[in-house]
Amino acid sequence: MSTPTSSSIRTIDVALGSRSYPVWIGPGLLTDTSRWRAMLRGRHALVISNTTVAPLYLDRVAAGLDGLHWSSFLIDDGEAHKTFANVGRALEALAQLGATRDACVVALGGGVVGDLAGFSAACWMRGIDFIQMPTTLLSMVDSSVGGKTGVNLPAGKNLVGAFHQPRAVVADIDTLATLPDREYRAGLAEVVKGAAIGDPAFFTWLEQHAAALNARETAPLIEAIARKVQYKAGVVARDETEQGERALLNLGHTFGHALETAGKYTVLLHGEGVAIGMLLAAKLSERLGMSEAGDTARMHRLLETLGLPTAIPAGMDPAQLLALMRLDKKNLAGTLRLILWRGVGRAEIVSGVSEDDVLAVLEAATR
Numbered sequence: 001m002s003t004p005t006s007s008s009i010r011t012i013d014v015a016l017g018s019r020s021y022p023v024w025i026g027p028g029l030l031t032d033t034s035r036w037r038a039m040l041r042g043r044h045a046l047v048i049s050n051t052t053v054a055p056l057y058l059d060r061v062a063a064g065l066d067g068l069h070w071s072s073f074l075i076d077d078g079e080a081h082k083t084f085a086n087v088g089r090a091l092e093a094l095a096q097l098g099a100t101r102d103a104c105v106v107a108l109g110g111g112v113v114g115d116l117a118g119f120s121a122a123c124w125m126r127g128i129d130f131i132q133m134p135t136t137l138l139s140m141v142d143s144s145v146g147g148k149t150g151v152n153l154p155a156g157k158n159l160v161g162a163f164h165q166p167r168a169v170v171a172d173i174d175t176l177a178t179l180p181d182r183e184y185r186a187g188l189a190e191v192v193k194g195a196a197i198g199d200p201a202f203f204t205w206l207e208q209h210a211a212a213l214n215a216r217e218t219a220p221l222i223e224a225i226a227r228k229v230q231y232k233a234g235v236v237a238r239d240e241t242e243q244g245e246r247a248l249l250n251l252g253h254t255f256g257h258a259l260e261t262a263g264k265y266t267v268l269l270h271g272e273g274v275a276i277g278m279l280l281a282a283k284l285s286e287r288l289g290m291s292e293a294g295d296t297a298r299m300h301r302l303l304e305t306l307g308l309p310t311a312i313p314a315g316m317d318p319a320q321l322l323a324l325m326r327l328d329k330k331n332l333a334g335t336l337r338l339i340l341w342r343g344v345g346r347a348e349i350v351s352g353v354s355e356d357d358v359l360a361v362l363e364a365a366t367r
Helices: 033-039 054-064 084-097 111-126 137-143 173-178 181-198 200-214 218-238 245-250 253-262 270-287 293-305 318-325 355-365
Strands: 010-014 021-026 044-050 069-075 104-109 129-134 148-153 156-163 168-172 336-341 347-353
Touching: 010 218, 021 218, 033 054, 033 129, 033 168, 044 054, 044 084, 044 111, 054 069, 054 104, 054 173, 069 084, 069 111, 084 111, 084 148, 104 111, 111 129, 111 137, 111 148, 111 156, 129 137, 137 181, 137 218, 156 253, 168 173, 173 218, 181 200, 181 218, 181 245, 181 270, 181 293, 181 336, 181 347, 200 218, 200 293, 218 245, 245 336, 245 347, 253 270, 253 318, 253 336, 270 293, 270 336, 270 355, 318 355, 336 355, 347 355
Parallel strands: 021 168, 044 069, 044 104, 104 129, 129 168
Antiparallel strands: 010 021, 148 156, 336 347
């Protein structure tokens, strides 16, 4: 377990006026209770975690809750458990706790836990505080920042949710030591996404430091997390509720969510779906004459270097994937609205995309 020092902790502020909050990135943060305990305003706290993470890290968080009236609520691990049923159980746990309007929900886990905990906090008494304590790379660089919360339906991913910003994000990189390689690589996909959208210099940096990131070297890892969070924080500050620019953060997600849903959330991790989805978006951009083959090749090469999948899993039907893409929240007036690019670092929102072109790209990727 690391002991945090002021020089080892990176702080990034998400600037949202009275609802601004810090994102702390570095080692030893879960046990740095003097830092995050001050963010709890009341005397009630509910820690929401899962059956994989809680045995590893709940004790560290519990030490910081001493003196409060608190309890924990655990869900099973995996995207399939981000459901209304579990939100209902979380709300019952808040009721049993006697949680008042100054209570706080603490989300200890990856993106599934963070989304479900944040949505539960948004629902309880029409909105109480919550703190994100992400324990996966993917949640550190993406889902813990920006206030998107929600649950899945059988019809699609994240179709129900709310914008509800946390009080703070506590990204303790020590928790990544127990993260399986596949989960770690899935997180790197979201790092690549930020660079691909709007930071070509960061994309080049990732190409140059891919080996160090694969080896989980501390300094490059903190730098990669901080640069992605800094980029996302700027976008969120300018467009909190995704009326424009923030939609760019969904590069690869329309394809990726369809792939996850088609696999019933058991075939692909979210980051794996995003990786394949980004490459499909690059191929579609190239087909539409928006980008060059060399851009697609760079994306393909970096994803493969980082050990990420780049092919649609066997057995998935292109027509079914297209049908699932029609349910995407970004679509308008019954037409596909996708995030594509004009090359590395130049993503844009494209409306009225032809379904024939999308289907052609999907079919070519499944042969």
